């Protein structure tokens with residue numbers, strides 16, 4: 077029995093993953109089969125909430141050896157590899173509907189959706205929702221085909237994300253342990269020792285996006301007054317548990333491990349950008365010298381197989397902008413980023429400099445072809461004239477190659493400025 081939900085939070089508060097812990101508590105008569113899944117969807121959709129993440133749980137009576145995957149208010153949560161007996165859909169529906177009705181932030185603009193199904197939706201619902209935009213009518217048709225139970229609140233936009241999360245069959249996967257604060261601490265400053273986060277980042281190589289060594293800032297805690305204390309991401313579930321428990325902080329009231337598509341680049345469409353509100357990976361050649369505009373954003377143009385395109389490295393990407401500023405016309409790139417509609421600009425997420433073009437700078441006027449003397453420019457008329465004998469020349473000026481500041485290689489923004497879905501270079505073996 078799969079239970080999926082989405083769009084229960086708002087920009088202000090709550091967090092869909094916290095609601096999942098409430099759901100697991102309320103449905104405690106059942107076991108988790110596999111891990112709860114935290115599925116991030118197209119980060120470019122205009123109506124997303126904070127992280128555009130949906131959730132899917134599989135419930136039943138477990139079979140085989142259980143694994144501890146969390147603790148909720150001093151109660152351990154176990155996960156099983158296989159199902160001995162399916163959960164009762166009617167009971168799950170009643171309990172889940174009650175939990176979401178109580179906790180979802182509909183008055184703050186959330187539009188929750190809940191889907192319960194014995195069978196998974198077609199896989200394309202995941203790929204469409206992570207890379208593009210899915211119509212609710214398509215989703216409703218699929219859910220009807222499956223004979224799924226569904227509830228939508230305030231328009232039920234969350235039914236789309238819930239269906240997509242349930243449809244996910246991982247090609248690539250990562251894990252995240254999320255810890256939650258005791259209720260009386262919600263809204264107060266989080267107590268986390270950044271040095272312990274730094275040490276964890278250095279000692280646990282299978283974790284990623286935890287600490288920004290450039291700025292000395294940790295990236296595991298949200299900046300909103302939500303119930304999350306911190307989240308640690310990684311590739312190895314066992315090392316992840318040791319990593320999360322090595323962080324010195326206020327005592328978490330709950331923790332839970334999720335299976336996730338975070339850090340997988342699943343959102344990228346291969347090919348030159350077409351429709352906006354989507355993300356792409358494609359090849360291009362730098363066409364203009366990058367310029368820094370007000371606010372510290374850096375813009376330049378590339379030539380792609382679909383024509384010219386404006387690219388941007390925005391201010392929050394900090395040192396990544398220095399790489400972008402060093403690009404020169406003729407440089408061959410692989411670009412990763414999200415295409416915005418207005419203005420039509422690619423927001424760079426990552427960059428491979430495949431080859432740099434030679435950059436030359438004028439060092440002198442051409443020499444006189446007749447007497448070898450120095451020449452001076454004839455200005456608007458074009459060409460140069462010898463200062464000694466008066467002969468004219470149309471020879472180009474003398475140039476010298478300038479050393480380039482950017483070398484071929486891979487570049488990404490610092491940890492704090494990365495997208496949930498962007499695959500860190502660390503995960504690419506780079």
Ligand SMILES: [Zn+2]
Pocket residue numbers: 444445446447448449462463464465466467
């Ligand atoms: Zn001359």
